[in-house]
Amino acid sequence: MKANPDNARPPFRRILLKLSGEAFLGRESSVDHANTAGMAEEIAKVARDGVSVAVVVGGGNIWRGKAHEAGGMDRATADYMGMLATVINALALQDALERIGVPSRVQTAIQMQQIAEPYIRRRAMRHLEKGRVVIFGAGTGNPYFTTDTTAALRAVEIGAEAILKATKVDGIYTADPKVDRSATRFTRLDYLEVLQRGLQVMDNTALTLCMDNGLPIVVFDMNVPGNIRRVVQGEPIGTLVTSGLRGEGARIEEVTT
Numbered sequence: 001m002k003a004n005p006d007n008a009r010p011p012f013r014r015i016l017l018k019l020s021g022e023a024f025l026g027r028e029s030s031v032d033h034a035n036t037a038g039m040a041e042e043i044a045k046v047a048r049d050g051v052s053v054a055v056v057v058g059g060g061n062i063w064r065g066k067a068h069e070a071g072g073m074d075r076a077t078a079d080y081m082g083m084l085a086t087v088i089n090a091l092a093l094q095d096a097l098e099r100i101g102v103p104s105r106v107q108t109a110i111q112m113q114q115i116a117e118p119y120i121r122r123r124a125m126r127h128l129e130k131g132r133v134v135i136f137g138a139g140t141g142n143p144y145f146t147t148d149t150t151a152a153l154r155a156v157e158i159g160a161e162a163i164l165k166a167t168k169v170d171g172i173y174t175a176d177p178k179v180d181r182s183a184t185r186f187t188r189l190d191y192l193e194v195l196q197r198g199l200q201v202m203d204n205t206a207l208t209l210c211m212d213n214g215l216p217i218v219v220f221d222m223n224v225p226g227n228i229r230r231v232v233q234g235e236p237i238g239t240l241v242t243s244g245l246r247g248e249g250a251r252i253e254e255v256t257t
Contacts, residue, residue, distance in 0.1 A: 011234040014052035014128065016155035017043065018148065018165045021060035023222060024089050030061045031092050040096035042228045043133060047102055051232055052128040054158055055135045056151040057093065059085025079143035083110060086147060090137035091115065097133055104133040109141030109150075121157050128158060148206040156213045163215060164231055165202065166222030171239035172199055188240045201241060210241075217241040 023039060026032025047053050062085035065078030090106045097104040105127050106116040116137065117123065127134050139150045155163050172194075175183040191211035194201050201207060201219060210217055218231050220238030230237045 009234040009236060009240060012051065012161040012232050014054075014158070014160050015046075015232060016054045016056060016151055016158070016160040016163050017228065018151040018163055019055060019057045019089075019093075019222070020147075020166070021058040021062060021085065021089060022168070023061075023166060024057075024092065025061040031089065036092050036096045037099075039222070040093060040100060040102070042222075042225065043097065044100055044102045045226070045229050046232050047131065047133055049229070049232070050131075052131075052160075053133045054124070054128065054154065054160065055090075055093065055133065056147055056154055057086050057089040057135065057137060058147045059083070059089060061085075062088060076143040079139075079145075080110075083138040083141070086139060087112065087116065087137040090135045093135055102133055103131065104135060106135045106137055108138040109136070110138040112138075124154075124158055134158075146203050146206065148202040149209065152202070152206040152209040152215065155215055156209065160215070163210065163217045164228060165217060165219045166228075167219055168221065168223065170221040170224075170237075172201055172219050172241075186239045187236065188242070191241060191243060194241055207241075211243065214243060 019039065024031045024036055026035055043053055043055070059082050063082050065075070065082040068078045069075050087106070087108055090108070094104045094106050107119040107124055108116045109119050111118045119136065124134050136150065136154050139145060139147055140153060151163055169177060171185045171187070172189060173183040173185050177183040189199070191207060194207060195204065201217065202210070218238050218240055220227050220231055222228070227237055
């Protein structure tokens with residue numbers, strides 16, 4: 001899809017990239033070397049352009065608290081175990097970045113000083129100013145909150161201009177495009193419309209926090225090489241969720257096969 005004046009987006013100079021735990025998952029390993037190295041290469045392209053990059057990682061490739069909660073485990077315990085899983089992914093990504101010469105720091109909401117820095121907002125800001133990639137692990141440090149909420153919270157705290165949510169599809173659809181061949185992709189949506197339609201973008205707490213702070217969300221396909229860079233440069237990749245679109249109507253693009 002080519003850029004056009006109606007679809008043009010401003011370039012971003014500071015972003016927060018949200019990666020699910022599934023992005024690290026391989027066929028034979030919960031933390032796949034090739035997948036992790038590939039993500040590091042994509043992040044490196046953006047960081048070397050002079051863009052400040054922060055990352056929030058999920059932990060679903062290692063631990064899914066909801067499944068264990070359904071089996072009778074205490075919800076808070078399951079959530080804390082999930083936070084530890086995100087730290088494993090954060091350390092794997094840091095190692096992959098530093099092996100290709102990109103300085104990075106892991107900060108965790110639960111203190112574990114032997115392996116990572118504690119999350120301190122001003123320190124995180126300083127790292128970003130120095131061109132280091134900052135990876136946030138352990139969620140918010142509190143149970144009952146998702147890593148989507150962590151992404152929204154940290155993005156607001158560090159002054160990110162957008163959240164880039166990496167997924168396995170190229171945006172937000174009216175239905176699951178793998179199941180419904182008639183599904184159409186939104187190119188732009190308003191926060192309230194996402195809430196009203198019940199679209200699975202981020203949880204409602206995260207979405208509301210973004211809406212209250214005017215923080216755009218771009219949902220895009222991480223599996224296409226160069227997509228992070230394209231989003232950062234303002235190309236109309238994926239679906240943009242922001243404010244001020246309800247009066248003009250959200251644009252929808254037909255799925256092409």
